[in-house]
Amino acid sequence: MRDVYIVGVGMTKVGRHMSLSLRDLASEAALKAIEDAGGERPEAIVVGNMLSSLVEQENLAALIADHSGLRGISGFKVEGACGSGGAAIVAGYSLIASGLFNKVLVVGVEKLLERPTPDTTRGLAYAADADYELIYGISFAGLNALIMRYYMDKYGISREEMSWWAVMMHENGYQNPFAQLRKKVTLEEAMNSPVIADPIRLYDSCPLSDGAAALMLASKDYKSLNDTPVKISGVGNALDSPDLSSRFELDSLYASRLSALRAFKMAKKDVKDVDVAEIHDAYSIIAALSIEEIGFAEKGKAPKMWAEGRFRPGDKPVLNPSGGLKSRGHPVGATGVYQASEITMQLRGDFPGLQVGGEVGLTQNVGGVGSNITTLILTR
């Protein structure tokens, strides 16, 4: 297998972009990544996106390649619900590792704020099981709430312990110029914020976001396109049932564990080696489950650890220096690409927000309620 390097990153600010269309947003990130890779033209593009159907547009690889001045290259879109970005990186990785291409652009893009919120909320639920879950009228937040209730009861987790996650994320994201919600939040604000789907409150939940991020991937022959190439040392993806009622356990993210094990094995690294990670905290409960399945905490212990001040700068690992999905935001199909861009910059030492550095980084991008999960191990 040929080694694959990240030689360029590009991000747009996450937020509401009324004056930029989907292709504008995607091209802004794409051209930044190309510029970061010395202006080199990619041979292929992989687009991570879940919900462009909301704006009546598919065929995104052709659309974005053309708008970015790349007509004639190869490419396609990859979808894996909220894990589309991570899955797109797996596809881009394999296009280079195979020898088919030497330079591949991976672009994650999502535009959730163009349509009325009820349409977007309904669209996000396409990540769940339409025939066996949505038919009962449950929302995506509702599905996550079922797990959060069960988990808090089972392990005796308090409201206060859960809410410390949001406080910490906003402390980190406050420093990130690309973050959507750049403001600090107090424990009281988080604990007393409006209920979305009990026990999920506003600050347990990520915002709806527009945004795009891009990575230039390259083979060993082209790693010098950037002075500080970062190696993709491990790639792991795993699928689980979208339908919660058929899961092995309601409070386990089987695919998180599997994908992390696969990535660690390939990278010949251990969970203890990780200095910095970006994990997928769409809801605080998903942060807790991911932390535990990856192995950063024992089962049922993650909220107690973060309430005690763990995972902050100075600790190992530092989690979500970007502010995570809570503060940076969650432009669904772009999120996995944001995570990889952020960790690349952490390892290079040029992340413009909370810069913590390190030698070994991890990203985990979660699609659905844990049904399509990608873990990456990045190394200097």
Add this chain to the structure above:
Amino acid sequence: MRDVYIVGVGMTKVGRHMSLSLRDLASEAALKAIEDAGGERPEAIVVGNMLSSLVEQENLAALIADHSGLRGISGFKVEGACGSGGAAIVAGYSLIASGLFNKVLVVGVEKLLERPTPDTTRGLAYAADADYELIYGISFAGLNALIMRYYMDKYGISREEMSWWAVMMHENGYQNPFAQLRKKVTLEEAMNSPVIADPIRLYDSCPLSDGAAALMLASKDYKSLNDTPVKISGVGNALDSPDLSSRFELDSLYASRLSALRAFKMAKKDVKDVDVAEIHDAYSIIAALSIEEIGFAEKGKAPKMWAEGRFRPGDKPVLNPSGGLKSRGHPVGATGVYQASEITMQLRGDFPGLQVGGEVGLTQNVGGVGSNITTLILTR
């Protein structure tokens, strides 16, 4: 680059499947392909699909893996408009060629007949450019009609010459047990069929279809899973602008030519080597342009050639022994996978319809009006 083989194929009948959901259809094809590969479990799944958003379901890799008894494997969905199936094969190919996996299942699936026809017609137009084309109210057939009119005028092609394509396709497809429209059509019927978007008539156009097809791909170590493995010798994909107004030439399929050149170069084969091919005749005009860009005919000559009886059994190449999109049908995201399944069976000698055989086969799957095109060269 590691060699990749097709060691299993599976297809459902194309048509209207009111009693099978999207996951049922996909799993039927998936399990047939797995059975054809000796019951071997794949390590990853790539799903080709364009329009599952019409039935409010994304996250198809997780959904179909779970329904097929494959929970825990890796995977994602690939989209490239009507070329989604071909692009999914490119992704599956690279997952094996890279060394990430040894056994990958590629499943193409589409369910277009579940929703009212106006919704489906609108959905198909997501393959075009929403901001610069659809905003004017043009349909996907309308875009193809613009090219057909221009092409017929430019090269002096008659209505009769164009219509011979449909007659030939229905002669072939009449013999295919998986075809949607298993009936012969006379020249008079084709020429006088209702106008869809002038000059496109009913028999110039493929039907709306439900269907699924699957391939088991394997590395060299696993090629013995099937007694007659078929090698994927060449893979070529190319993107063009979705927006027709910005094309280099209205009657050229730039991406068809590029993708074919790339596939031939990789396979070290020439257009003259091709014994049998499945091309993407969504409209007769697209058949003509593809035939010319691949190099089976000179520019402006394809309809005259097929009207004179070329491309039929006994000729080299034989085109679309399946009946093509016209008769076999066009379950959009599945079509590229049907084509590869059909050519695999032609080379193996077990296609249950018009069996013509050969040593070298080609498939070309066209997304949008030529904006995402994949060409494969398959060899015994």
